[in-house]
Amino acid sequence: MRFYEYESRQILEREGIPVAPGGFATDAEAAKAIAADIGGPVVIKSQVLTGGRMKAGGVKFADTPEEAEAHAREILALEINGHMPRGVLIGAKAEIKQEYYAGVIYDGIRKLPTFVFSDMGGIDIEEVAEQHPDHIGRGHFSTVLPSMDFRAKDTVASVGITGSELNRLTPILSKLARLFVKYDMTLAEINPLAQLADGTFVAVDAHMDMENEGRPRQKALLKDLGVADEETREAREPTEFEIEGERIDSVDHRGVAGNVTEFDGNLGLVIGAGGGSLTLFDAVRSYGGRPANYCEIGGNPSVSKAKNLTKLVLSKPGVDKIAVMMSIVSNTRVDIVARGVIKACLELGFDPAEKIAVFRIPGAWEEEGFKILEKYGVEYFDRSVSLHGAAKRAVEKIGAGAAA
Amino acid sequence: MKALIDQDTTFIVQGITGREAVNLTRECLDYGSKIVGGVTPGRRGREVHGVPVFDSVAQLCQELGSVPDGSVVTVPPAFTKDAVFEAIEAGIKLIVIVTERIPRFDVAQMVELAGLRGARIIGPNCLGIIRPGVAKMGGIGGPAKDAQKAYQPGNVGVMSRSGGMTTEISSTLTAAGLGVSIACSIGGDAIIGSTYAELMPMFEADDQTEAIVIYTEPGGRMEAELARYVTETGSKLPIVAFMAGRFMDEMPGMSFGHAGTIVEGKADTAAEKIKRLNDAGITVAEEISEIPDLVKDRIGQKVEA
Numbered sequence: 030m031r032f033y034e035y036e037s038r039q040i041l042e043r044e045g046i047p048v049a050p051g052g053f054a055t056d057a058e059a060a061k062a063i064a065a066d067i068g069g070p071v072v073i074k075s076q077v078l079t080g081g082r083m084k085a086g087g088v089k090f091a092d093t094p095e096e097a098e099a100h101a102r103e104i105l106a107l108e109i110n111g112h113m114p115r116g117v118l119i120g121a122k123a124e125i126k127q128e129y130y131a132g133v134i135y136d137g138i139r140k141l142p143t144f145v146f147s148d149m150g151g152i153d154i155e156e157v158a159e160q161h162p163d164h165i166g167r168g169h170f171s172t173v174l175p176s177m178d179f180r181a182k183d184t185v186a187s188v189g190i191t192g193s194e195l196n197r198l199t200p201i202l203s204k205l206a207r208l209f210v211k212y213d214m215t216l217a218e219i220n221p222l223a224q225l226a227d228g229t230f231v232a233v234d235a236h237m238d239m240e241n242e243g244r245p246r247q248k249a250l251l252k253d254l255g256v257a258d259e260e261t262r263e264a265r266e267p268t269e270f271e272i273e274g275e276r277i278d279s280v281d282h283r284g285v286a287g288n289v290t291e292f293d294g295n296l297g298l299v300i301g302a303g304g305g306s307l308t309l310f311d312a313v314r315s316y317g318g319r320p321a322n323y324c325e326i327g328g329n330p331s332v333s334k335a336k337n338l339t340k341l342v343l344s345k346p347g348v349d350k351i352a353v354m355m356s357i358v359s360n361t362r363v364d365i366v367a368r369g370v371i372k373a374c375l376e377l378g379f380d381p382a383e384k385i386a387v388f389r390i391p392g393a394w395e396e397e398g399f400k401i402l403e404k405y406g407v408e409y410f411d412r413s414v415s416l417h418g419a420a421k422r423a424v425e426k427i428g429a430g431a432a433a
Numbered sequence: 434m435k436a437l438i439d440q441d442t443t444f445i446v447q448g449i450t451g452r453e454a455v456n457l458t459r460e461c462l463d464y465g466s467k468i469v470g471g472v473t474p475g476r477r478g479r480e481v482h483g484v485p486v487f488d489s490v491a492q493l494c495q496e497l498g499s500v501p502d503g504s505v506v507t508v509p510p511a512f513t514k515d516a517v518f519e520a521i522e523a524g525i526k527l528i529v530i531v532t533e534r535i536p537r538f539d540v541a542q543m544v545e546l547a548g549l550r551g552a553r554i555i556g557p558n559c560l561g562i563i564r565p566g567v568a569k570m571g572g573i574g575g576p577a578k579d580a581q582k583a584y585q586p587g588n589v590g591v592m593s594r595s596g597g598m599t600t601e602i603s604s605t606l607t608a609a610g611l612g613v614s615i616a617c618s619i620g621g622d623a624i625i626g627s628t629y630a631e632l633m634p635m636f637e638a639d640d641q642t643e644a645i646v647i648y649t650e651p652g653g654r655m656e657a658e659l660a661r662y663v664t665e666t667g668s669k670l671p672i673v674a675f676m677a678g679r680f681m682d683e684m685p686g687m688s689f690g691h692a693g694t695i696v697e698g699k700a701d702t703a704a705e706k707i708k709r710l711n712d713a714g715i716t717v718a719e720e721i722s723e724i725p726d727l728v729k730d731r732i733g734q735k736v737e738a
Contacts, residue, residue, distance in 0.1 A: 137653045140544045140624045172542040213536050243536045264686030303690040304595020307677035356601035359575020415722040
């Protein structure tokens with residue numbers, strides 16, 4: 030879950046990391062007042078959960094409160110990569126001596142959190158890593174031993190920093206690591222971390238990501254920041270179809286109908302589980318099929334969950350047929366899924382044999398499931414037909430249907 | 434040498450009185466596994482399918498008079514870390530974590546402690562390990578009769594980031610007459626206890642294993658690590674890989690399939706991983722049904738060489 034920049038600033042402040050003066054506004058008048066308060070040149074930044082806002086015109090500079098107000102009005106109405114801004118951040122445009130980068134991320138191979146530090150801040154850190162590797166310091170820190178401070182110091186020193194800079198930067202990086210751990214972050218970065226004319230350091234921009242698994246135990250922070258439970262903060266806003274999929278999953282605790290994602294094709298997919306869905310979605314596309322959606326069913330869903338998800342997919346405009354496919358199941362029951370998808374067809378007044386292009390779920394209770402499918406004349410496959418084989422057949426059938 | 438588990442491996446189930454754990458215990462016992470005890474705090478004195486339940490791992494070890502080889506951990510995410518610490522500190526050396534949705538920092542802590550104590554973690558968010566015809570540790574393959582259908586003993590090792598696809602691939606290998614030496618569902622999270630590269634030495638030392646099949650997805654650097662391992666050690670064990678989730682390359686920042694399955698940069702796309710695997714001499718299959726023939730080819734080449 031991503032945080033807006035203004036939220037990341039609040040997190041830095043509550044953990045004792047100094048930030049550049051500024052404030053968050055949701056309308057142009059408030060932006061003007063903040064600019065007047067700051068008194069001097071300011072920067073107005075769009076608060077969106079997407080990159081490239083500078084290029085898109087979402088960051089502007091102003092010398093007077095009136096100018097700040099005008100810019101804020103424009104930016105508040107500016108959509109960037111499909112995202113409307115939550116508001117604007119008005120920050121003091123301070124005189125900066127040098128820009129640094131401070132970040133904490135996980136290293137999945139070493140399986141430890143790691144500091145990332147650079148004396149070349151203000152630009153994309155991946156670019157620095159590629160072009161100026163000697164300007165990047167990294168250092169892992171233990172998750173069970175108390176080693177944070179000296180590891181932070183070593184990381185800063187590794188890019189050649191000493192003197193008062195080293196002693197001022199070390200606690201900032203160390204505090205960043207502590208908040209990374211405390212708040213279940215997967216990314217916490219300050220870029221740029223600016224050194225002002227008087228030698229002190231302030232965070233000018235910050236970016237943080239909290240992992241969803243951490244949300245249940247981070248309720249206090251999320252409440253303080255005003256982040257609602259239903260805010261998913263994914264890479265793109267969920268569609269109505271996706272919100273309905275989430276609802277179907279949440280009202281019934283039996284089984285999982287997860288990651289319901291909308292696409293614009295004509296073949297509805299009732300597929301599972303994690304790896305099976307990834308494989309099947311690729312397979313459908315590799316044969317020229319156009320999926321209407323993605324989803325992951327598993328964990329032994331109830332008849333009603335399978336039915337409701339299928340109804341959602343079947344009701345989506347443009348869906349001609351559905352394919353019901355999974356990798357071999359051992360926990361989920363074939364007969365229950367079969368019952369659910371057939372019921373969905375019948376309740377919507379469709380002939381299951383016509384609407385269900387293929388059914389390929391081998392495994393637990395398959396004999397019982399296949400009997401039901403036979404009764405309704407649905408074409409089904411056992412494990413002797415591969416996932417790709419089933420996907421190919423589904424694409425063939427929908428192609429034939431569209432041509433007729 | 435036998436990798437991970439064999440007919441003598443003893444293990445316990447932590448959280449044994451939970452609904453899923455009761456099923457898992459039944460399945461493993463039916464398959465021939467040696468479950469010597471279970472732990473659920475406050476349930477001492479009970480039995481689950483004849484397996485005695487204790488309040489703690491230390492208590493279990495004391496009463497049984499020995500430390501079991503492994504533990505399957507099935508407790509809820511908020512309590513998993515403590516349960517795994519408990520197992521590690523009791524001296525257990527192989528821990529399969531079934532639980533999903535464990536916060537990443539907790540996973541890092543469990544894995545780091547395991548490293549310090551010389552224990553191995555498989556998972557989290559995995560279905561466990563099976564040595565077909567011998568024993569299984571975890572829900573992998575489901576009930577004994579289903580597991581038997583999909584997993585016949587053979588000479589191919591399987592490692593997979595997806596539990597379900599471990600069975601799909603193994604079933605394909607079984608149907609083709611190759612069979613499976615040992616299959617390991619390694620887990621779908623961003624940080625897992627044992628990666629492909631870390632498990633490779635065990636498969637290499639396993640006398641039954643002649644080739645490896647891996648199932649993989651976008652996200653993370655595990656495949657790059659495997660490619661590097663193969664290149665640097667000159668490993669002779671043939672590897673065939675299958676990469677799912679290729680469509681995700683067009684959808685950076687969105688997670689599908691498993692918690693660790695997300696394209697965040699150039700290096701963790703499906704396309705980049707396929708390239709790295711190919712460069713290291715690992716064959717990447719286009720679909721599951723091709724895998725048996727590719728494995729046969731690779732084993733054949735090894736014999737000729």
